[in-house]
Amino acid sequence: MALVPDNTLITATPEEGRQLAIMLARKTIGAIQTDPDVRAGLRPMYANNPDSLTAAGHVVAIEFATVAAANNYWRA
Amino acid sequence: MALVPDNTLITATPEEGRQLAIMLARKTIGAIQTDPDVRAGLRPMYANNPDSLTAAGHVVAIEFATVAAANNYWRA
Amino acid sequence: MALVPDNTLITATPEEGRQLAIMLARKTIGAIQTDPDVRAGLRPMYANNPDSLTAAGHVVAIEFATVAAANNYWRA
Amino acid sequence: MALVPDNTLITATPEEGRQLAIMLARKTIGAIQTDPDVRAGLRPMYANNPDSLTAAGHVVAIEFATVAAANNYWRA
Amino acid sequence: MALVPDNTLITATPEEGRQLAIMLARKTIGAIQTDPDVRAGLRPMYANNPDSLTAAGHVVAIEFATVAAANNYWRA
Amino acid sequence: MALVPDNTLITATPEEGRQLAIMLARKTIGAIQTDPDVRAGLRPMYANNPDSLTAAGHVVAIEFATVAAANNYWRA
Numbered sequence: 001m002a003l004v005p006d007n008t009l010i011t012a013t014p015e016e017g018r019q020l021a022i023m024l025a026r027k028t029i030g031a032i033q034t035d036p037d038v039r040a041g042l043r044p045m046y047a048n049n050p051d052s053l054t055a056a057g058h059v060v061a062i063e064f065a066t067v068a069a070a071n072n073y074w075r076a
Numbered sequence: 077m078a079l080v081p082d083n084t085l086i087t088a089t090p091e092e093g094r095q096l097a098i099m100l101a102r103k104t105i106g107a108i109q110t111d112p113d114v115r116a117g118l119r120p121m122y123a124n125n126p127d128s129l130t131a132a133g134h135v136v137a138i139e140f141a142t143v144a145a146a147n148n149y150w151r152a
Numbered sequence: 153m154a155l156v157p158d159n160t161l162i163t164a165t166p167e168e169g170r171q172l173a174i175m176l177a178r179k180t181i182g183a184i185q186t187d188p189d190v191r192a193g194l195r196p197m198y199a200n201n202p203d204s205l206t207a208a209g210h211v212v213a214i215e216f217a218t219v220a221a222a223n224n225y226w227r228a
Numbered sequence: 229m230a231l232v233p234d235n236t237l238i239t240a241t242p243e244e245g246r247q248l249a250i251m252l253a254r255k256t257i258g259a260i261q262t263d264p265d266v267r268a269g270l271r272p273m274y275a276n277n278p279d280s281l282t283a284a285g286h287v288v289a290i291e292f293a294t295v296a297a298a299n300n301y302w303r304a
Numbered sequence: 305m306a307l308v309p310d311n312t313l314i315t316a317t318p319e320e321g322r323q324l325a326i327m328l329a330r331k332t333i334g335a336i337q338t339d340p341d342v343r344a345g346l347r348p349m350y351a352n353n354p355d356s357l358t359a360a361g362h363v364v365a366i367e368f369a370t371v372a373a374a375n376n377y378w379r380a
Numbered sequence: 381m382a383l384v385p386d387n388t389l390i391t392a393t394p395e396e397g398r399q400l401a402i403m404l405a406r407k408t409i410g411a412i413q414t415d416p417d418v419r420a421g422l423r424p425m426y427a428n429n430p431d432s433l434t435a436a437g438h439v440v441a442i443e444f445a446t447v448a449a450a451n452n453y454w455r456a
Binding site for chain 1: 078079080083084085086100101103104105107108109114118119121122127128131132134135138139141142145146
């Protein structure tokens with residue numbers, strides 16, 4: 001399984017960078033818990049818990065900081 | 077749904093940058109929990125819990141760090 | 153309500169930068185929980201809990217990192 | 229035990245950088261809890277808990293930020 | 305009360321920078337919970353709890369990152 | 381007690397930098413909880429709890445980010 005889709009941090013736009021950040025966060029979880037059925041079973045546990053959602057959003061924010069720096073913040 | 081409003085991290089002012097940071101944090105949650113009714117039901121759970129509010133503010137602080145760097149801190 | 157007092161990250165001194173960091177953290181909470189009476193009711197809950205205080209201090213530390221970078225660390 | 233495999237942060241690709249970030253996170257745990265049997269016993273506790281998985285992914289995100297900066301984000 | 309002792313982030317050595325990081329973290333808590341008796345009462349609650357200690361050390365690590373950057377890492 | 385061993389962030393290798401990051405994290409805890417017997421008593425509490433271990437590894441990751449930047453990532 002690829003941890004970094006397309007093996008690059010470079011994206012055309014901030015929107016795509018944000019999508020990549022979400023993917024990076026998810027792929028890490030998939031590398032730790034490799035059973036897709038288990039992961040599917042955990043989803044309702046955190047998707048309905050506000051603190052779990054905030055924690056997930058926190059990780060995406062950190063991944064995005066890296067992606068954004070890699071892309072020089074997509075400055076024109 | 078757009079994860080990055082207007083598909084840019086560049087804003088005219090720190091105030092607008094801060095608003096963008098809040099939006100970025102919220103859009104991520106919306107991408108993970110896509111049901112707006114569920115999200116609405118979760119809101120009172122965290123909006124009345126001080127630790128949940130601190131955690132949400134934490135994520136905004138991280139998003140803002142990225143937005144501020146993208147804008148060279150709006151230095152004159 | 154302004155999220156960034158005076159709409160700038162630039163301050164004259166580290167002390168003022170630290171005050172700004174605290175303000176930034178507080179304004180975010182005010183943007184999420186807009187009812188001042190609710191916020192006032194939450195205050196004793198976290199101001200007497202050491203982990204809540206640490207979490208609040210954590211957010212201030214992150215906000216300050218951004219403010220300090222914006223001001224080039226107030227190097228002489 | 230080596231804390232940094234091959235004693236370098238430089239990798240050929242983002243994918244390898246991500247693998248290194250996961251290794252760095254794991255090696256730290258191994259340095260704190262040195263008993264492999266204890267570590268093996270803890271694994272089901274966090275691999276089936278969504279918040280534990282998010283917390284583990286959080287650490288990987290931070291390690292990756294360092295590895296990515298070390299590699300200048302593998303820009304072409 | 306001063307939030308930043310001596311109103312500067314510049315220190316002569318890493319050791320002094322580390323001491324400053326601890327002070328910065330403590331001063332923030334003092335600004336949120338202004339009653340010294342309450343603070344003294346909270347101390348045994350977190351000083352004997354490993355997770356509370358880790359959380360406190362986490363904040364110091366973040367403050368130190370800022371102080372270290374301000375001092376260009378005290379490179380010779 | 382020294383908070384920064386040898387009073388420098390500069391190390392010869394990433395491996396030594398990682399060791400320093402672990403030391404920095406530990407020295408902070410020692411500065412907050414100064415009683416070595418208490419610290420020894422807390423150790424089994426977190427060394428057998430996966431979330432506590434992750435939290436400790438999180439702090440090491442942040443300390444290492446600072447040490448790595450100080451050393452320009454040990455690039456050849």
